[in-house]
Amino acid sequence: MxxxxxxxxxxxxxxxxxxxxxxxxxRQKVKQLKGFKNIVSYHSCEHPEKLMDHxxxxxIEDAKNAIGTFKNDPGYGEIxxxxxxxxxxxxxxFFM
Numbered sequence: 001m002x003x004x005x006x007x008x009x010x011x012x013x014x015x016x017x018x019x020x021x022x023x024x025x026x027r028q029k030v031k032q033l034k035g036f037k038n039i040v041s042y043h044s045c046e047h048p049e050k051l052m053d054h055x056x057x058x059x060i061e062d063a064k065n066a067i068g069t070f071k072n073d074p075g076y077g078e079i080x081x082x083x084x085x086x087x088x089x090x091x092x093x094f095f096m
Contacts (some may be wrong), residue, residue, distance in 0.1 A: 001093055003063050004039070005055040008088040015082040018047060023051070026079055030055065033069055035062020049084070063091050 011019055023041050028038055035058040042049035053064040070076055 001036040003057045003059060003060045004092045005053075005063050006088060006090055006092065007086065008026060009051055009053075009083040009086045010047075010053060012082055012084050013049065016063060018082075019043070019051070022082055024069070024080040025075075027077075029070065029073060029075060030066070033062075035059060035066065036090045050087070057091075058092075060091055 011022070015022060027039055027041070030036060037056040037058060039056070040054045042052040042054070044052070054061075057066065
């Protein structure tokens with residue numbers, strides 16, 4: 001069953017002018033993971049530091065496995081160091 005992953009997070013002020021480049025790099029890594037289908041990124045209208053990613057996975061198993069695979073990628077630490085915090089992270093399935 002297809003699963004949607006929603007991640008809301010903030011980027012450090014020192015890197016806000018690099019947001020597009022950081023997201024491009026992040027997206028390239030995520031797109032290589034097993035079960036990846038799609039990613040859409042949003043930028044908050046009211047909070048310049050806040051971002052949201054909406055990722056579609058083939059299954060909840062793929063989504064959960066991707067977390068470990070992604071965190072073990074050496075480049076992830078470099079990217080993650082430029083973000084402040086994760087405000088929300090969860091998986092959702094189509095309900096109605």
